[in-house]
Amino acid sequence: MAEKTACGLDCYDACRILHEEGKIKGDANHPAGNGALCAVVNRYMDETERITQPRVEGKEVSMEEAMAAVAEAFKCEKSLLWRGSGNVGVMQEVTELFMEQVGGCLTKGSLCDGAGAAGIEAGRGVNKTLPLEQIEKSEVVVVWGRNLTVTNSHLMPYLEGKKLIVIDPVRTEIAKRADIFLQVAPRTDYYIAIMLARFIFMEDSEDKEWLEEFAPDFEDFYDYTREHRIKAILKYIDLDLGDFGRVLNYLRDRKVVFLVGTGVQKYSTGSYTLHAIDSLAAVLGLFGREGCGVGYLGESRLGFVNPFETTCKRVSKVDTEFGDFDTVLVQGGNPAATMPDTNRVTEALEGVENLIYFGLHENETSKMAKIVIPAKTFYEKEDARLSYGHQYVTAMKKIKTSEIGISEYDFTRYLFDAFGFSGLESEEYYLNAWLSQCKELNGELVSPAYEALPYGDGFGEEGDDEFAFIEEFNDDFVNTKRFTKYRKESQNKPKDETLWLLSPKSKRSINTQFVRDNRVQLNPVLGFKDGEKVKVSSEYGEYIFEVECSEYLRGDTALITNNTIGVNYLTPSIISDEGENACYQEVKVRVERI
Numbered sequence: 001m002a003e004k005t006a007c008g009l010d011c012y013d014a015c016r017i018l019h020e021e022g023k024i025k026g027d028a029n030h031p032a033g034n035g036a037l038c039a040v041v042n043r044y045m046d047e048t049e050r051i052t053q054p055r056v057e058g059k060e061v062s063m064e065e066a067m068a069a070v071a072e073a074f075k076c077e078k079s080l081l082w083r084g085s086g087n088v089g090v091m092q093e094v095t096e097l098f099m100e101q102v103g104g105c106l107t108k109g110s111l112c113d114g115a116g117a118a119g120i121e122a123g124r125g126v127n128k129t130l131p132l133e134q135i136e137k138s139e140v141v142v143v144w145g146r147n148l149t150v151t152n153s154h155l156m157p158y159l160e161g162k163k164l165i166v167i168d169p170v171r172t173e174i175a176k177r178a179d180i181f182l183q184v185a186p187r188t189d190y191y192i193a194i195m196l197a198r199f200i201f202m203e204d205s206e207d208k209e210w211l212e213e214f215a216p217d218f219e220d221f222y223d224y225t226r227e228h229r230i231k232a233i234l235k236y237i238d239l240d241l242g243d244f245g246r247v248l249n250y251l252r253d254r255k256v257v258f259l260v261g262t263g264v265q266k267y268s269t270g271s272y273t274l275h276a277i278d279s280l281a282a283v284l285g286l287f288g289r290e291g292c293g294v295g296y297l298g299e300s301r302l303g304f305v306n307p308f309e310t311t312c313k314r315v316s317k318v319d320t321e322f323g324d325f326d327t328v329l330v331q332g333g334n335p336a337a338t339m340p341d342t343n344r345v346t347e348a349l350e351g352v353e354n355l356i357y358f359g360l361h362e363n364e365t366s367k368m369a370k371i372v373i374p375a376k377t378f379y380e381k382e383d384a385r386l387s388y389g390h391q392y393v394t395a396m397k398k399i400k401t402s403e404i405g406i407s408e409y410d411f412t413r414y415l416f417d418a419f420g421f422s423g424l425e426s427e428e429y430y431l432n433a434w435l436s437q438c439k440e441l442n443g444e445l446v447s448p449a450y451e452a453l454p455y456g457d458g459f460g461e462e463g464d465d466e467f468a469f470i471e472e473f474n475d476d477f478v479n480t481k482r483f484t485k486y487r488k489e490s491q492n493k494p495k496d497e498t499l500w501l502l503s504p505k506s507k508r509s510i511n512t513q514f515v516r517d518n519r520v521q522l523n524p525v526l527g528f529k530d531g532e533k534v535k536v537s538s539e540y541g542e543y544i545f546e547v548e549c550s551e552y553l554r555g556d557t558a559l560i561t562n563n564t565i566g567v568n569y570l571t572p573s574i575i576s577d578e579g580e581n582a583c584y585q586e587v588k589v590r591v592e593r594i
C-alpha cells in the first residue's frame, strides 16, 4: 500500500503525495488535486541540489560540532529567529519554543499576504478559507490578481464550465481563457471594486435582503462610493464604462466567487484593496451563500489552539534590523534575496556576528552565513500540513531516511538539552496536538474552523457581528508620484519613462527554491530586443537583467519573476498601511541599455 504524505512547499494547493517503492505521485482522490504533481515538488526529491555537510566559518564539520557552535552562538545577549516559508508544515514552528526559553526575538508581519489579510479582517473580523465545494458550485469565477495556472494549478478543474473573468495587468494563461479579461493598470484594484459597487447600487442590483440582515450600513457605503468621481477614476484606471457594463452582466444575480491573489496587495494600500473587494462582494450578498464567496489566502491556523504559541518579543519581518542582534537564525528562508531592498538587507546581515542558516539549499543567505545547518526535507520527517487555499489537513509522514540534515524538532531538542531547559514535549505530542483538533469531512481531515458556508451566521470571532464596509482610503503614493497613463488601444510608448515593476511567481520555482532566472519581460513597444542586457534601476537600487519581449504585458510595466537573481535590489522596504506587509510593487523602475 502506498504511504501518504503532503507537499510542504508554500503554495495554495498543499497536494497530497503517495509514496511507493521510492517513487512519489499525486493522489487522484485528494479533493485538492487531480493526481498530478508539479515539476517543482518532483525536483524537491532530488538529492543532488542539497547542502549535505554542516559548515562553521567556511569549514565542513560534523553535525555535532555544528550544533555545538549554534548553542555557543545563542549564549549571547540578543538573538533573533527569522523564519521563512520554505516548508510550511506546522512543525517548522517548534524552534520558537527554544527562542522563548533563551529570551530571543521572533518576527511579526509578512512578506506575503499580510496587507490583504488585514483588509479582510477589517470587514469580516476573521479570514476564513473559502471551501472548495463552494467554488465548484459557482457559476462565475472572477480571478483577481492570482496567477492560477502557475501558483494554484490544482484549482483548474473547479473552473470548468464556469464563466470566467480575469483582472490582471498581464495577459496570463488564465487570462487567455477568460470570457472577460480586464488588463488593468497595476495598483488600481481598489478603484475597480469601488466603481463596480457603485454601479450595482445605481442600478438597484444590490442584495437588499442580505444587506439589511448582515451589513446594515450599506447606505453609508453607497454614499462613500459616490465620493469617488467616475470620470476622473475611469481615466486614471484605464477602463471605460463598457468594460464595467460587461463585468456587471456576469455579476448580477449569479453565483459568483472571487479568487483573489497576492498580486492586488503588494502595495502600501493592499489592505484597502481587499476591504474594497469584500465590500463589493457584500453588496452582491456573496457571503454565507451557496456557490459564492471571496477566496484569498485564508488563515490556515484559524480555530486551532497553537501548541507553539510563545510570548517572545517580535520585530518586523519586512525591514528587520538584523544588525541589532548578535545572533540571527535564518530558518527555511532566503532573506538576502526574498526580502525587499537587498542593498539594505545584505548590509544589515553583514553586521550580524553569528548568522546561522538552517535550510536545504545553497543560496544568497547561506553564502553569507557563519554557521550552515542542513535541514531534512519534508519526506524525511513527520509533520502536518494545513492550507491557505482549502480546508483539508494532511499528516505528513516520513517516507524516506537520509543521513543528511537535522529536523526542526531534533534541532530544538538539541538546544533545549544543551541549555538545560525543560518543558519540550515529544514530537508525537505536538503532531497529535495539531491533528487531534481537526474535524472530519467525507473521510478527510479538515480545519477545526471549517464551515460549509463561512459567514453564514454573520461576521467576527463569534460569528454574530455585522460586516463592516470600507470607509476610508489613504494613498500618498499616487498623489506624490503622478504617472502617465498608458492607453492600451493606442499601444503608444508611455511618455513617462518609468515602469511599474511586477514581480509575480514563476512556474519552475517556489520563491527562490529551485530554478532561478535572469530576465526582465517588457512589451516590445518599449524598443528593447530579446536577449539584450539592460540595467533596471529604481530609487532603491539597480541590477542587470536580460530582456525578453512579451506582448502580454502593458507598455507601462516591467515584469521580473520573484525567483530572478537581483530583483529585490529594486524594491522598497516600506511597510503597508495595515497588516505590516512588504510592498514589493510600490515602485517604478527605469530600463536602460548598457
Ligand SMILES: Nc1nc2c(c(=O)[nH]1)N[C@H]1C(S)=C(S)[C@@H](COP(=O)(O)OP(=O)(O)OC[C@H]3O[C@@H](n4cnc5c(=O)[nH]c(N)nc54)[C@H](O)[C@@H]3O)O[C@H]1N2
Pocket (backbone or CB within 6 Å): 010, 011, 012, 040, 085, 112, 113, 144, 145, 146, 147, 148, 150, 151, 152, 167, 168, 169, 170, 172, 184, 185, 186, 187, 188, 189, 260, 261, 262, 263, 264, 502, 503, 504, 505, 506, 507, 508, 509, 510, 511, 585
Ligand atoms: N509555481 C509557484 N507556485 C507558487 C509560488 C511560487 O513561487 N511558484 N509561490 C507561492 C506563494 S509563497 C504565494 S504567496 C502564492 C502567490 O500566488 P498568486 O496569488 O498567484 O501571486 P503572484 O504570482 O504574485 O501574482 C498574481 C498575479 O497578480 C498579478 N498582479 C500584479 N499586480 C497586480 C495589480 O496591481 N492588480 C491586479 N489585479 N493584478 C496584479 C500578476 O500579474 C499575477 O498574474 O503562490 C504560491 N504558489
Ligand SMILES: Nc1nc2c(c(=O)[nH]1)N[C@H]1C(S)=C(S)[C@@H](COP(=O)(O)OP(=O)(O)OC[C@H]3O[C@@H](n4cnc5c(=O)[nH]c(N)nc54)[C@H](O)[C@@H]3O)O[C@H]1N2
Pocket (backbone or CB within 6 Å): 010, 083, 084, 085, 086, 087, 111, 112, 113, 262, 266, 331, 332, 333, 334, 335, 338, 339, 358, 359, 360, 361, 362, 363, 375, 376, 377, 378, 503, 504, 505, 510, 511, 512, 513, 562, 567, 568, 571, 584
Ligand atoms: N520581489 C518579490 N519578492 C518576493 C515576493 C514577490 O512577490 N516579489 N514574494 C514574497 C513571498 S509571497 C514570499 S512567501 C517570500 C518567500 O521568501 P522565503 O521564505 O525566504 O522563501 P524561499 O526563497 O523559497 O526560501 C526557502 C528556504 O527554505 C529552505 N527549506 C525548504 N524546506 C525546508 C525545511 O523543511 N526546513 C528548513 N529548515 N528549510 C527548508 C530552502 O532551502 C530555502 O533556502 O518571498 C517574498 N519575496
Ligand SMILES: [Mo]
Pocket (backbone or CB within 6 Å): 010, 111, 112, 113
Ligand atoms: Mo507567499
